[in-house]
Amino acid sequence: MTRAGSRTLHQLVYASRIRIPWPDQAREVDQIVRASIENNRRADVTGLLLVHDGWFVQALEGPAEAVLSAYGRIRDDARHEDCRVLHAGPGESRSFEDWNMCARHMTPADEAILDTLHMRGAFEPHKLTGKQALRLLKAVRGVQHSTQLRALG
Template sequence: MTDRLHRLVYYSRNHVSADASSFQSAVDDILARSRANNARDAITGALLFNAGCFAQVLEGPLEAVEATFERIQQDERHSDVSLLAFDPVEHRSFPNWAMGFIGLSDRDAARFSGIATASGFDPARLSGEEIHRLLRDLTLEEEHAL
């Protein structure tokens, strides 16, 4: 049972400095580590951010998802990690993405009814399923744009 496919969804508060160059290097580091580790561990998913928060979907074998989420929770580049969903699933939603990455502008957010607020995108107002669907739709758009 331990290798049964699971999907985990969380959001957190972004502590990466808003200064453009340090932000870019933090993002590059997170993505490089994620893509190397996740390819090794059979994890796929997507990561969404804006200035205030991260939202991420991880999918893969149960033990690998748990171990990855443990490491992520320890990371000081964010805090207040809130688990929204952690369930067995039949299929991957991000089979082609060791870690898709989407910086969500408020303009993008406005296209998704109900998720844009006066202060921008606020994942605290979304359910795990809504975040999952949002990231899946955005990564599918990316795939078609490639």
């Protein structure tokens, strides 16, 4: 699949409440990511899924029609509820180009990221502005990259 090329890049970030019983969460998130990688690769969509404190925050980016069609399916998924779009619009370049999808469960060490958003101990992603939501996911991208590099080294 070719990358966006001359087509306009669209970015969408939403937050939702997880509706998966705790014991099944890791397995379900694994399944979500596996299905997402397949679908997103075909549709030229990239992104990142943050899983933290009962919430999903996900970025999707790619051709507008592909992003909106993926989000349409995602929004109807019973594994979460209260989907709220925090940011949507054209982007100049991809921010999550390394992953067709990748889930990051925030570890206690990662939680310093929340300090800049004043959300440590009270994670309320529905209250984030679009800019803040993108900043959060870009910070998560940073820790995910360094974890992958450590795993390779």
